[in-house]
Amino acid sequence: MSSISSPDAAVASEGPPDSPKPPARRSRRLSFNLRQSGIYVAFALIVALFAVLTDGALLQPQNISNIVVQNSYILILAIGMILIIIAGHIDLSVGSVVAVTGAIAAVLMVEYAMPWPLALLITLVAGAAIGAWQGYWIAYFGIPAFIVTLAGMLLFRALTLTVLGNQGIGPFPDEVRTLANGFTGGYLGNVGLGPLGGADLVSLLVGVAVIVGLAVSQWRARAGRLRYGQVVDPLPVFLLRIVAAAAVIGFVVVQLARFRNLPWVLILLAALVLGYSLLTQRAVFGRRIYAIGGNLQAAVLSGVKVKSVVFWIFVNMGVLSALAGVIFAGRLNQAGPTAGNAFELDAIAAAFIGGAAVQGGVGKVVGAVTGGLIMGVINNGMSLIGSPSERVMLVKGAVLLAAVAFDVWTKRRTASATS
Structure with a gap:
């Protein structure tokens, strides 16, 4: 009696099945990460645009040097600001801290004739004390950073007027002016x-x-x-x-x-960018900053000492603000009562344009510096083509809004793709 063989039987009659094959190696297709690389493409396009509009004047040697020197203090502030924003906070007082620390440096170096290295050290310590004062109220007392630093913006501006007596103090020693404006030999x-x-x-x-x-x-x-x-x-x-x-x-x-x-200040900036990039990418402290901004509750449950980390990032912001204050005062060769006006807005804009997320947990030091350079190129390029100041502010505001809108859009796009 003949039997009808089933397909399974026919397969079985051909011999033992092949051994399972390992999963095929998935190769990455040629792709472009908008969130990570978009800022650098935008920077290149902005530079190319203004190079054309200025007939190449933007890229001339002297002008490139001017862009670096004129925006050095904003870039220093942006490095500290990006850490605070990554942790989910904000600092509105950095402009006033720049002013008061510049005033302290002027009094020590000019009126008391203190050696500039010692005066610089004392100024940096004063900046750290200011950061510790604000960090305490934020981290340990629980007052929102927005309120504390808003109060600090008023307090330290008033302290600047008190220290300076509502007048400028200068000139600074040659070494400080060289750091702010000088070049290597x-x-x-x-x-x-x-x-x-x-x-x-x-x-x-x-x-x-x-x-x-x-x-x-x-x-x-x-x-x-x-x-x-x-x-x-x-x-x-x-x-x-x-x-x-x-x-x-x-x-x-x-x-x-x-x-x-x-420029000497470019060498200083390069050292800061390298050091803080290593801190955020390789050090445990840097990972904790991202953890706090990404998911505060998860960071607490993971054993991260949130209050200590928040406290120290504000101390760090105070030190960098003091350094920026000395460089700005040295560049102008005097400390003035209006120094640092709106610097906090430029530093915050640089961080957000450079890829920081509004909710925290995202951002890079290099991105913040790139964002600051974008603002500097816009200022410089529009000045070269003779644009009025109101048009410059209009463009900078539009760029900031576009950067934040782009961040929100990419987050929604990613969320919809994973859902």
């Missing part, structure tokens, strides 16, 4: 760059070192993600990003070297 002489002329060799070597350091660090970070099985960009995309970053750094360094070499 041409230690090894100039080298020829063909049609570009000559440039300082030391500045060029510094640029090469920065590019090599960036490439090595990014390569090691990529290799580390691969070891842990994380998804990374395809190698061609990764190399393209490194080349683009190297081209930008190389161009800026060459232009600065052609003018008067590297």
Whole structure:
């Protein structure tokens, strides 16, 4: 009697089934992360736009140097502000703290003829004390940062007028003015760059070192993600990003070297960006800042000492505000009662334009500095084309609103995609 074989029997008659195949390796498609990379694309487009509108004047060596020097104190404030915003807070007092610490430095250096290193140290300690005062009320007493720093904005402005007697104090020592406005010397002489002329060799070597350091660090970070099985960009995309970053750094360094070499304040900024980037990305303290801003209750349950972290980020903001106050006063060569007006708005705008989230938990130091540079390029570019001040404020306000709207839109888009 013949039997009708079923499909399963037919398969079985062919022999034992094949051994299970490992899951296919998922390759990352060529993609573009708007939230992470959009700020840098926007920065490039804004620079290109104003380079065209100014007939190339924006990218001239002297103008690039002016952009760096004129916005240095805002960039320093943005580094501290991004940490506070990541933790879910805000600081409205930094402009007044810049004014009062600049006034303290002026009194110590000019009226009391104190050696400038000691006066600078005392000024930084005063900034830390101001930050500790505000951090205590916020972290341990529980008053919202908005209220505490709003009160601080008024208190420290009044203290500035008291210290200065409603008049400016100057001039500052040459060393302080050099830090704010000076440039490194041409230690090894100039080298020829063909049609570009000559440039300082030391500045060029510094640029090469920065590019090599960036490439090595990014390569090691990529290799580390691969070891842990994380998804990374395809190698061609990764190399393209490194080349683009190297081209930008190389161009800026060459232009600065052609003018008067590297500004000292740029070297200070580079050290701050490197140090705070390592703090936020590699140190436990930095991870705790993100944890507090991302999910406060989860951070508490995880054992994070929230009050201590919040207290110290405001102390840090006070120190950076004092440093910015000394640099701003040194740049003007006097401490004035109106110093620091609206600096808090520029620092907050730089952080949000640079990718910080309104709710906290998101942001990068490099992004905040990029946001500050965007504001600086807009100011400088519109000044070069002769735009009135009200139009500059209009454009800056529109850029800030667009940046925050973009952050909200990307969050909603991500939430709808995962739901």
